[in-house]
């Protein structure tokens with residue numbers, strides 16, 4: 001059971017498109033009060049914030065558009081000079097300590113998985129429709145920081161694969177093509193998307209001479225995992 005507390009923020013407007021994506025974030029502060037201050041200072045919001053003790057704060061109603069993603073894109077879902085996923089997504093913040101190695105707590109993991117699972121059932125979303133802020137805004141953002149993507153992925157939330165060697169050799173594909181096929185926006189620059197991909201899917205990779213081949217293999221594996229889920233959800 002989620003411990004849900006209403007803590008409304010006034011920063012929202014009308015949602016004009018159905019929910020098709022969940023965007024996960026993190027805020028790095030010592031106290032919750034600092035997070036509330038940060039929302040107020042920038043007049044931004046998310047739909048939910050999960051505190052380190054697992055309490056889920058509801059900040060903006062899901063039917064409203066919260067201001068969490070900013071300029072962003074995923075799978076070309078939005079267009080325009082300043083595309084933003086705010087219209088079609090739900091934003092969830094994880095409160096974390098501002099220390100370099102601070103982790104999301106086990107209580108947050110439990111609450112986050114439960115909240116995401118509930119929302120995915122409600123809006124009929126599949127695993128590939130849960131992403132991180134850095135995935136959709138790679139040129140501007142690096143959150144959620146130190147996020148347990150593998151744990152969430154194993155729970156069916158977000159795409160995950162442990163494979164390092166792809167089934168088929170995709171030697172004719174460039175990194176840019178693989179990134180775009182997974183969903184990464186390439187309009188903000190390939191390098192930024194590549195960094196976001198590595199942060200999400202290869203957090204322990206060391207930058208050695210073979211790293212680009214490893215990245216290419218990992219890109220192909222993640223794309224295979226994406227396509228498997230996307231194909232399954234199209235059939236339904």
Ligand SMILES: [Zn+2]
Pocket residue numbers: 024025026068133141143144
């Ligand atoms: Zn964020």
